[in-house]
Amino acid sequence: MPEPKRKTELRQGAGGRAAHDVGGLDFGPIDRTEHDLALWEKRVDAMLILLTGPKKGAFKIDAMRRVIEDYGQQQYDSTTYYEKWIRAIRNLLVEQEILTKEEIEAKIAAVEEAMRASGRELQGGSVPWDDVGGRM
Amino acid sequence: MSAPAPRFRIGDVVRVDSRMALGHCRTPFFLRGKTGVIVGIQGAFHDPEKLAYHKPGLPRQVLYKVRFKQSDLWPNYRGKPHDHLEADIYEHWLMRISAEARSDSHAA
Amino acid sequence: MPHDDHDHHHEHSHEHGGQPYRHPFQRDHDADPASPYEVLEQAIRELLIEKGILTSEEIYAQVDLMDSRSPALGAKVVARAWVDPAFKDRLLANTRAALAELGIDIGSLADFRVVENTADVHNVIVCTLCSCYPKMLLGIPPAWYKSLAYRSRVVVDPRGVLREFGLELPDHVEVRVHDSTADLRYFVLPRRPEGTEGWSEEQLASIVTRDCMIGTAVPVEPATSAAAE
Numbered sequence: 001m002p003e004p005k006r007k008t009e010l011r012q013g014a015g016g017r018a019a020h021d022v023g024g025l026d027f028g029p030i031d032r033t034e035h036d037l038a039l040w041e042k043r044v045d046a047m048l049i050l051l052t053g054p055k056k057g058a059f060k061i062d063a064m065r066r067v068i069e070d071y072g073q074q075q076y077d078s079t080t081y082y083e084k085w086i087r088a089i090r091n092l093l094v095e096q097e098i099l100t101k102e103e104i105e106a107k108i109a110a111v112e113e114a115m116r117a118s119g120r121e122l123q124g125g126s127v128p129w130d131d132v133g134g135r136m
Numbered sequence: 137m138s139a140p141a142p143r144f145r146i147g148d149v150v151r152v153d154s155r156m157a158l159g160h161c162r163t164p165f166f167l168r169g170k171t172g173v174i175v176g177i178q179g180a181f182h183d184p185e186k187l188a189y190h191k192p193g194l195p196r197q198v199l200y201k202v203r204f205k206q207s208d209l210w211p212n213y214r215g216k217p218h219d220h221l222e223a224d225i226y227e228h229w230l231m232r233i234s235a236e237a238r239s240d241s242h243a244a
Numbered sequence: 245m246p247h248d249d250h251d252h253h254h255e256h257s258h259e260h261g262g263q264p265y266r267h268p269f270q271r272d273h274d275a276d277p278a279s280p281y282e283v284l285e286q287a288i289r290e291l292l293i294e295k296g297i298l299t300s301e302e303i304y305a306q307v308d309l310m311d312s313r314s315p316a317l318g319a320k321v322v323a324r325a326w327v328d329p330a331f332k333d334r335l336l337a338n339t340r341a342a343l344a345e346l347g348i349d350i351g352s353l354a355d356f357r358v359v360e361n362t363a364d365v366h367n368v369i370v371c372t373l374c375s376c377y378p379k380m381l382l383g384i385p386p387a388w389y390k391s392l393a394y395r396s397r398v399v400v401d402p403r404g405v406l407r408e409f410g411l412e413l414p415d416h417v418e419v420r421v422h423d424s425t426a427d428l429r430y431f432v433l434p435r436r437p438e439g440t441e442g443w444s445e446e447q448l449a450s451i452v453t454r455d456c457m458i459g460t461a462v463p464v465e466p467a468t469s470a471a472a473e
Contacts, residue, residue, distance in 0.1 A: 060187040
């Protein structure tokens with residue numbers, strides 16, 4: 001398996017730093033509203049801990065961070081914590097050849113169909129695919 | 137496997153390398169090129185810059201707790217002269233400046 | 245959503261061997277229209293279970309484990325350190341082992357360090373590069389801790405940020421910011437307020453909030469808290 005490509009995308013106008021590396025910048029006032037996690041977010045948290053744990057060893061937490069950092073500034077700033085995480089888990093499972101892009105797409109279609117059938121509304125749209133592992 | 141021996145000792149004055157990071161790294165941009173004092177030796181850890189690309193993370197890197205004067209980090213620091221910031225920095229990002237701490241930044 | 249309700253009850257009664265689900269999920273969130281990220285979560289989870297990489301039992305056990313970690317657990321540790329100086333010394337010297345004494349297993353992902361507030365030093369924790377947090381003690385971090393605003397500003401203007409949180413520190417106190425940049429997770433051991441002599445550990449724990457252990461607050465002194473009532 002080829003080594004994933006190194007591709008640090010820099011934050012614009014921030015002196016040559018990557019998107020996630022924000023110490024000393026200014027993003028305005030701190031919103032201290034408390035949020036409870038949705039169940040799906042708790043599951044993302046759980047899956048990450050299990051996949052990176054010694055028993056499964058699917059990938060390291062460091063690889064997870066790398067994938068999130070590679071999203072680039074626009075995606076990094078506009079997605080929530082667990083949105084970043086599930087997208088990175090998806091990318092890494094493909095990168096590590098544990099799942100394929102095709103089976104993920106097929107399963108998404110099946111999940112959406114099941115949700116619709118059960119009366120659950122869908123926001124619509126999809127999570128963009130990234131240049132997984134640097135291999136298009 | 138035995139742990140690598142630390143190159144630096146508590147009290148050493150060190151500078152963080154100012155190189156550009158190509159790919160994942162855990163040395164914040166705002167600390168690069170800055171001078172601080174080693175205040176703790178945290179042990180040896182697998183190298184995150186290699187783990188991030190599915191490599192074994194060897195050789196392991198000694199991790200240091202480095203204390204910086206806030207006024208050395210920010211030209212217009214709005215706090216007090218005795219304020220500090222500490223961060224954990226891996227050995228391959230540090231260079232020794234001198235073995236003797238400046239008294240002003242070593243004060244706990 | 246009636247179906248969601250059924251779905252969750254079904255899964256949980258399955259995974260917990262018929263035991264009722266111990267912690268309520270956020271019904272309002274889950275009843276919102278499903279975002280593509282929530283759809284993706286379900287798709288990935290189902291695929292990993294189908295392939296035998298994870299089991300739903302493991303996932304729910306992990307969700308339950310994280311739900312068992314909370315600031316209340318951290319407060320218990322702080323209160324013990326306040327009443328038992330020998331425990332405090334062990335907590336500062338070997339945090340993992342001291343937490344294990346109280347039955348708290350912090351897992352294998354990261355080691356912990358405790359930083360102690362004193363009359364002269366006030367500590368505050370951040371992770372500027374992501375959102376590292378002592379989750380295995382305090383649970384999931386608050387949203388503001390993960391926000392770009394907190395991560396970017398608390399390192400350059402800690403006194404200003406603390407002021408926003410309602411904490412004005414005396415000029416002579418050193419503010420020491422800890423950026424959790426690597427394999428260690430930090431939490432603050434706050435100072436025990438004056439006027440709490442003779443308090444039980446439970447009473448002491450009740451004044452130790454999550455923010456006290458991040459360093460954006462200090463335990464409220466009894467006189468102040470009585471005045472507020």
